[in-house]
Amino acid sequence: MSPRRFRRLFRLPRTGARRARDEMDEEIRFHLEARAARLAERGFSPEAATAEARRRFAGDAAARDDGELLARRRALADSAVRREDRMHRHDLLETLSRDLRQALRGLRRAPGFTLAVAVTLALGIGANTAVFSVVRAVLLRPLPYADPAHLVVVWNHWPESPRTWLSQPEAYDYAAHRTTFERFAAFSDNAMNVTGGCAPEVVGCEAERVRVGVAEASLLDVLGVRPLLGRNFTRDEDVPNGARVALLHEDFWRRRYGADPRIVGRTIRLDATPVTVVGVLPSAFRLPLEFAGDHAQLLLPLRLGPPDENERGAHRLNAVAKLPPGLTPAAAQRRVDAFMADLRREHEHDYGPNFGVTLVPVAEQVRGDVRPLLLVLVGAVSFVLLVGCANVANLLVARAERRGREVAVRRALGAGRGRLAAQVLMESVVLALGGGALGLLLAAWATRALAAAPLPQLPRLDRVAVDGPVLAYTLAVSLVTGLLFGLAPVARLGAPNDPLRQGRGTTVGRPRARLRQLLVAGQLALAAVSLTGAALMTRSFARLTAVSPGFAPEHVLTLRLSPPAAKYGSSSAVRAFYAALLERVRALPGVRSAGAVSALPFDGSIGDWGFSIEGVARPRSHRQPGPAADFQAATPGYIEAMRIPLLRGRTLTDADRLGAPAVVVASESMARRWFPGGDALGRRIQLLGGADSVWRTVVGIVGDVRHGGLAEPAHATMYVPHAQAIASLPDSIGAVPRSLSVVIRAVGDEESLGSAVRALVRRLDPDVPAARVRPLAAVVSDSLATSRLATLLLLAFGALALVLCAVGVYGVMSYVVAQRVNEIGIRIALGAPRGAVMRRVMWQGMRPVLVGLAAGAALAWAGTRLMRGVLFQVSATDPASYAAALLALVAVAALANWRPARRAAKVDPIVALRAE
Structure with missing residues (x-):
């Protein structure tokens, strides 16, 4: 359907009240222009003539009377416009309600069709919603810091270590560079044994080994984080031999101490040493390097002490800095590079020419290497949804053609194309919303499974949830999806064929056949991209798992121990x-x-x-x-x-x-x-x-x-x-x-x-807890968890696209064969061999498949290059992966075409002609 025809289909006529108001405005404009023209003839400039005409029109008694009359008439017209607007809104709501009831009745009369469409859309929308919830948690959700855009993680870099730790003297050197860093804080991590002090409801208060963050007192100020309870460390506590104090993480406080608000000021034992709790950190708090995997349950003062040049080679610290307002990370990096040139000259025996500092924005540090992988998943799941839309569009086109007589009768009785199009789109939107509701349930289950999965490489996994923005995204995707696949049957409403004059076995017109073939080709092209990506990821994961770690992890148990220094x-x-x-x-x-x-x-x-x-x-x-x-x-x-x-x-x-x-x-x-x-x-x-x-x-x-x-x-x-x-x-x-x-x-x-x-x-020793007791094979498996999950998801999306393509191809060919029964019967009656009939039907079904595969190969060649960053020892244009994906699609499409072609070859010409 052309854009002009589409606009004409839905254009609303101008109401009488609006026309009356426009006429009032035109009459006033005519009076003013006539007076201005006469004044211009007397020597006034155009601007002065217009202004004088307005002044005299307002001051002239007759004109004022005419103006008041016109004003009253315009007020009446405006009132009529508002009344008509209310009536129009009421009529619109009533029309939508009627269309909704009719769509629900029509879908209830076809439960098989409704279920097939709803399940297809639920799989596509549910997968998109689940992936979006992960993308939002990892990439879109703001970090729990006051001003994350101005925060950078400070790394040293060497030729073989692009991001490595800082030493104590380097931390002091970098912190003193105030032209680049407004604030600077060093931190590290450790693990310690916690004993005793549990809440009464905690059963079996045993010794527990927990991860501990060790940071300068300025860290919370740099990050813009305030304790939930209590206070931050003081500078007097963040010195060697300072008071032993700790900040608890809210999750640890609730789990071990029952969220007791009196925890502030209480003494707990870390590595058999008494430590005073001075505050509780909020649940969302993480150190900048702890958004993936385990995070610190306590925070202790770092107590660096004065600079010690003997420690310049002992690299063991991390650091985060806040940039001054208006300074971008790129500009800060240039300033640091100039500063490091002077530092290398000052310590030429400690640093080579390739030593330097790398500033990484905190958001980039948190995302790590998962951003390309998530974008690949977004692309794959979007292709699955588009394949499903093409499949549903084909079903709706076939359904619309089966209801052609009904539509023709309604048009003969006076129904306009706009009304018919609105009813078709309403049915599509209802189907999409139903599929979206089912997909939301599927996404909720998937997100719960993801949150519980051991994925130590995936940051912020604990924040994955189906919340308000995810619900809004699901609604938007459902509406867009409904409009997207609903346009195909709407485009065929103006087809010239008159269903009232067609016989039962009339062959399908070329325009409608071309539309269905185009949808099938589009399905195959999108599925080719999805399957190619799945094949590439599968080969990559297979090569990764084939790498020997250098040891045998089978039948090995591991645990972590740390005897406390106090004992x-x-x-x-x-x-x-x-x-x-x-x-x-x-x-x-x-x-x-x-x-x-x-x-x-x-x-x-x-x-x-x-x-x-x-x-x-x-x-x-x-x-x-x-x-x-x-x-x-x-x-x-x-x-x-x-x-x-x-x-x-x-x-x-x-x-x-x-x-x-x-x-x-x-x-x-x-x-x-x-x-x-x-x-x-x-x-x-x-x-x-x-x-x-x-x-x-x-x-x-x-x-x-x-x-x-x-x-x-x-x-x-x-x-x-x-x-x-x-x-x-x-x-x-x-x-x-x-x-x-x-x-x-x-x-x-x-x-x-x-x-x-x-x-x-x-x-x-009961004060030494056995931590992280697990098989070594599980440790190796956890290191592959993210790659394994991505591979399984891409395989699932590819398999789903393959199944949808098979269903789409089979449905189209079955419908075509059913519509051409009389033609096939005549061909067989005139002597056409049944094998030739079968080959002809197969070729007709495979033509759009081959076109779609050619287009899909070109799309995959361009799109899979984005996967370079997530593949291991496999090229993004690996020929074996392309061949496997395309051959799988050809085999499935041929199988889907074979059964309708076989049915066509078995048509009895006598029965076909007798039915006509």
């Missing part, structure tokens, strides 16, 4: 605790081997440590990177329990204790990168930093472990015996790593060991 203050006490624990664990029935490590793969970050190689001069400045490797403190049995392959030499043993010759086990990447020819066995290294001055002999080389995840490359790693870690420091300092992950390899099912291990730890 285990010396390094020897920490070593004794783990030695006793591992001895008892290995004695448990069903345990094959056990060990502990400072950082469990796939379950946290790890830092590197520079070292010197005996006989090799280390670069005097950082202009050339010196040897460094990720540092792991491990106990004997860890490498065996993880089944990290031993390539040469030996692993750690009980003989590698304090006082014995210091040793280290190197990974294959460490040996290959820092030792010529990878010959590291027997060589000696010394850790830098002054904390450990002993020379360590490399006694073994083991395989690489992908610590950061399967998609991350393996880094050079050194395994230092836990008993010999930081051996140069006095025992009383207790500097040996105290927080370790224990790994236990079981003979059979590892989960059955969980309760026995918890009881063992409780007997050893």
Whole structure:
């Protein structure tokens, strides 16, 4: 339907009252123009003539009488207009109500059609609503900070570490750069044991290990966050040896302390040390790096102390800063770059030319790498909805053609095209709203499942919900969808064929056949894009899961322990605790081997440590990177329990204790990168930093472990015996790593060991809780959760689009065959072979399919390039994925066409002609 014809179809006639008012205005305008023309003939300028005419018209008695008469007449006309407007609104509401009742009656008389359309739309609208709720929570919902647009996360960057931590002197240097940062705050995180102090309703108030944030007192001011109860830290508390105070997170306060408002001022025990609660943070509060996965349950003062240049190489802090008003992140980055050039010159022995600072807006930091993935999901689910709309439009066109006689009779009785179009659109909107209501229920179920799913890479998952904006989005999508697929039958209302003059078996006209074929081709094109994306993501996920992590996660149980410093203050006490624990664990029935490590793969970050190689001069400045490797403190049995392959030499043993010759086990990447020819066995290294001055002999080389995840490359790693870690420091300092992950390899099912291990730890020390007790396979699986979910969703959307296409193609061809029964019967009666008839019908059905696939391949070629950022070792134009998607569509379309074609070939010409 052309735009002009569409406007003419719905144009409203001008009412009599409006015409009368317009005539009054025209009469007044005529009087004024006549007087102005006469004054212009007497020498007045056009502007002066118009002004004088208005003045004389208002002052002239006769004109005033005429004007008053005209004013009264206009007031009457305006009153009539308002009355007609009220009547028009009443008539409009009555018409809409009548159309609604008629649409409901018509849909009730066709329950099968109504159910098919409602379910189709519910799947499309429900999927769109669920994905939108995730997109809103992750990308659109404002962050819980006062002015997030002016907040940036401050990172150091090195050639191999684009975003890494800050050291204590660097935090002071950056905070002093006031031309860039209005406010600056450093923070970090930790994990601590909480004991006692539970609310009476909390059953079994056991020791609990929780995540803890450690931040400067200025952090809340930088973020613009106020405590829900109590107060913030004071500057006197945020100094070394300051008062031990804490802020609780609202969720933790409610769960463990029963939301007791008297919590402020109460003392709780953290790592067996008394700490005073000074306030409660709101539930929405998160540290800028904690929007994905677990978040801090408490906040403690950082207590940095005065700058210490000896700590310039100890990078362990995060930082967030607020920019001055009017300064954009890009402009701030340019200022920081100039500042860093001066800092590198001042500390040329500490920093190389590639060292710098990266400012990342907080919103970008929170979204992380999930934004491209969410946009891909939005595109895929939108295609599914469009495929469903095309399918429903085809059903409505067929329904409208079956009701052609009814429409023709109504038009013969005087119904205009506008009235008929309004009734058709009302039926479409009712169907869409019904589908939207069902889709909303589906979306509510889906969002609850998403919120409960273990997706540590997806930020703000706890904020996913079906709320007001999501309801408004669903309503808008339903209305737009109803209008979108309702336009197809509306466009056919003015078709020239007269259904009252057609016979039962008359062949379908070409315009209507072309419309249906166009809808089928559009369905196939959209489905081709959706299926291609699903195929690409499936191949990507298959290659990701085929990557070896460097260890065997099956039949391994893991848990995290941290003996509190108040009870285990010396390094020897920490070593004794783990030695006793591992001895008892290995004695448990069903345990094959056990060990502990400072950082469990796939379950946290790890830092590197520079070292010197005996006989090799280390670069005097950082202009050339010196040897460094990720540092792991491990106990004997860890490498065996993880089944990290031993390539040469030996692993750690009980003989590698304090006082014995210091040793280290190197990974294959460490040996290959820092030792010529990878010959590291027997060589000696010394850790830098002054904390450990002993020379360590490399006694073994083991395989690489992908610590950061399967998609991350393996880094050079050194395994230092836990008993010999930081051996140069006095025992009383207790500097040996105290927080370790224990790994236990079981003979059979590892989960059955969980309760026995918890009881063992409780007997050893009830103040040391066993945290994060879970199978290692679950840790690996959780690291793939987001990629797995995205793959499953894309596959589900692709499969749904495929099913809708099959239903659409089958429905169109079945309708065409039913309409052409007499034609087919005549062809068979005249001698046409049934095989030729079947091939002809198949070809007629496959033509729009092939056109749609060609268009879909072109769309996919352009659209799947947006998936580059979410694919792993798969090109966005992977030929195998394109071929699989297109062949699947061809096979399904051929199958959908085959049954109607077979039915056409079995038409009995006598029965067909007799029916005509």
